[in-house]
Amino acid sequence: MNEQQIPAELRGSDRFERLVNSIRDYAIYLLDREGHVASWNAGAERFKGYTAQEIIGQQFSRFYTDDDRAAGLPARALQIAAAEGVFEAEGWRLRKDGTRFWTSVVIDPVRDDQGTLIGFAKVTRDITDKQEAQQALRESEQRFSLLVQGVKDYAIYMLDPNGFVTNWNRGAQAIKGYRADEIIGTHFSTFYTEEDRQSGEPTRALQVAIAQGKYEVEAWRVRKGGARFRAGVLIAPIVDCRGTLIGFAKITRDLTERWQAQQDVERAREAMAQAQKMEAVGRLTGGVAHDFNNLLTIIRSSADLLRVPTLSPEKRDRYVEAISETADRAAALTSQLLAFSRRQPLRPEVFDVSARVLEMRPLIETSVGSSIVIAIEPGEAAIVNADRNQFETALLNLVINARDAMPAGGTLTLASAxxxxxxxxxxxxxxxxxxxALRVSDNGSGIAPDTMKNIFEPFFTTKPMNKGTGLGLSQVHGFAKQSGGDVDVESQVGIGTAFTLYLPFAAGMQLVHAVSDIPKHAAVTRRILLVEDNEAVGQFARSLLEELGQIVTWVQSGEDALALLERAHEKIDLVFSDVIMPGINGLDLALRIRDRWPAMPVVLTTGYSDALAEQQDHGFPLLRKPYSVSGLTKFIT
Incomplete structure (x- = not known):
């Protein structure tokens, strides 16, 4: 068939032909009812390689592959177009030179005014690039799927927006025990423990993933069969190009072995800590027993000697003084123990460290002897808010340690800044x-590295027997930490040692000048309610107070004290109470008295108290045990 044989109905106007011919991105042409090419535009020539003269009148099936022609696809395409009004498909087509290209094809039937089929309009587009991209994407997805399926150490799978499993890799099967056909379509909450399901954790996990971009946790999960395992879980939301949620990616790793190893390490650490604690307790109790037995020996021997009828007044005074001094040493020992444990109730006051060091120079010189040169380098405005007595004790402990490190003499430097x-x-x-920072340095023997790690432990000492208790540095450490500071040490064997005591700087606080410990006036007779649960201490305290001219009523509990005050508070001038008692302790008793009888004075006494260590602002006077006559007199006058 040549161009003159094309039915007139399929020939268009010149203007329309020019329009169609100008389109180069689409092959647009007409076929007659048998499929012969009736027109040919520039796009068709560009895609397929034929000129109009070469192809018009030819059967359009020549553009199909041999396989498609053998399968009758060209004729079937026209039949579908005529019957259904359109034929659409993608597939391989052939160019004039025999090369293939991937096309998108649309065939529409063309009818005359009476509805009679007169031919077909065919539009073809070369989408080879798109098909190659899709093929590359499919191959990439296949490779990714193979990669995911090949991972056995991680469970990697997807959930739909409602949390139902949509795919399943081999790692998921290995970790959780389910085959893909057993679990796909099941809600992922199957893997949660019963308590997590009851608390709504699966729903919360998805909500967190959506709100924060991911949900990550380490928790217990359940395998097929009910066995639990420790899992590291990550859930991330998946959205399409429009931002619509289409599901979740979920990755789970079995951390059971690592978790078990961590538990084993933690148990070993706890066992080691327990062993170290027991060793420290043994050293502590042994040291306390040794030092207190020495002190008690002095007290007991002096007390026995006081019973000798022929004892001269001179010796009697000497033994009484020995008992008094030994009691003070025992009190100092317990104070050091409490400072080490950071449970010593402190009495902070604002003072200048540099000024206090200068004031203590005579005492320091006496402590170290004439063979040691003392150099003091005071810093400006070294103001702290700390317990002055504890500070002085800490400084003397450091000074004495420096003295013992320089038996042949040397230089002791105290510098503050x-x-x-x-x-x-x-x-x-x-x-x-x-x-x-108060730095106490010497040029003595130094501290060996293997000794350095133990120097702050209670009763640890390198000094000979009866030359030290091993509590000096533990007191320094406890005082510094309880005051909000710390203590550091630098040392080189044969060169010397420097301890630096750090205390918080008290900016803008008013200096407090030290008050003399000597009572300014004698005691007056007062009616005192003594509250002490210990029988021996209560009898002793009552006798002591009565010897000082006081009128004493003694009760053995806070409950009894409150009951007595309810009956006769107007007959009591002062309440003197121990802190540590069963039932209502001394501090609670004092607080209740303050609320009920605000004008009633209360003095507390204790050797040790958690409550007072933690509540230093309770506002009640505190007399520490063991107390002296002069100390007691100050509080009851």
């Missing part, structure tokens, strides 16, 4: 703020 920040001390991290 204010510094910015607390440096990292013995493995602890640094702290911000301003601190007063």
């Amino acid at each position: 204010t510094v910015d920040g607390l440096p990292a001390v013995r493995g602890h991290g640094p702290a911000s703020g301003r601190f007063v």
Whole structure:
């Protein structure tokens, strides 16, 4: 068939032909009812390689592959177009040179005004690039699927937006025990423990993933059969190009072995800590027993000698003085123990460290002897808010240690300064703020590295028998930590040692001048309610108070004290109560008295108290045990 044989109905106007011919991205042409090409535009020539003269009148099936022609696809395409009004498909087509290209094809029937089929309009587009991209995507997805399926150490699978499993890799089967055909379509809450399901954890996990972009946790999960395992879980939302949620990616790793190993390490650490604690307790109790037995020996021997009828007044006074001094030493020992444990109730006051060191120079010189040269380098405005007595004790402990490190003499330097920040001390991290640093350095024997790690432990000492208790540095450490500071040490064997005591700088606080411990006036007779649960201590305290001219009523519990005050508070001038008692303790008793009878004075006494260590602002006078006559007199006058 040539161009002159094309039915006139399929020939268009010149203007329309020019329009169609100008389109180069689509092959647009007409076929007659048998499929012969009736027109040919520039796009068809570009895609397929034929000129109009070469192809018009030819059967359009020549553009199909041999396989498609053998399968009758060209004729079937026209039949479908005529019967259904359109034929659409993608497939391989042939160019003039025999090369293939992937096309998108649309065939529409063309009818005359009476509805009679006169031919077909065919539009073809070369979408080879798109098909190659899709093929590459499919191959990439296949490779990714193979990769995911090949992972056995991680359970990797997807959920739909409602949490139902949509796919399943081999790692998921290995970890959780389910085959794909057993679990796909099941809700992922199947893997949660019963308690997690009851608390709504699966729903919360998806909500968190949506709100925060991911949900990550380490928790217990359940395998097929009910066995639990420790899992590391990550859930991430998946959205399409429009931002619509289409599901979740879920990755689970079995951490049971790692978790078990961590538990084993933790148990070993706890066992080691327990062993170290028991060793420390053994050393502590042994040291306390040794030192207190020495002190008790002095007290007991002096008390026995006081019973000798022929004892001269001179010796009697000497033994009484020995008992008094030994009691003071015992009190100092317990104070050091409490400072080490950071449970010593402190009495902070604002003072200048540099000024106090200068004031203590005579005492320091007496303590170290004439063979040691003392150099004091005071810093400016070294103001702290700390317990002055404990500070002096800590300083003397450092001075005595320096003296013992220089038996042949040397130089002891005490330098104070204010510094910015607390440096990292013995493995602890640094702290911000301003601190007063008091550095006590010597050029003595130094401390061996293997000894350094133990120097702050109670009763640890390298000194000969009866030359030290081993509590000096533990007191320094406890006082520093309880005051909000720390203590550091630098030492080199044969060169010397420097201890630096850090205390928080008291910015803008008013200095307090030390008050003499000597009572300014004698005691007057007062009606005192003594509250003490210990029988021996209560009898002794009552006798002592009565010897001082006081009128004493003694009760053995806080409950009895409150009952007596309810009946006769107007007959009591002062309440003197121990702190540690069963039932209502001394501090609670004092607080109740303050609420009920605000004008009633209350004095507390204790050797040790958690409550007073933690509540230093309770506002009640505190007399520490063991107390002296002069100390007691100050509080009851």
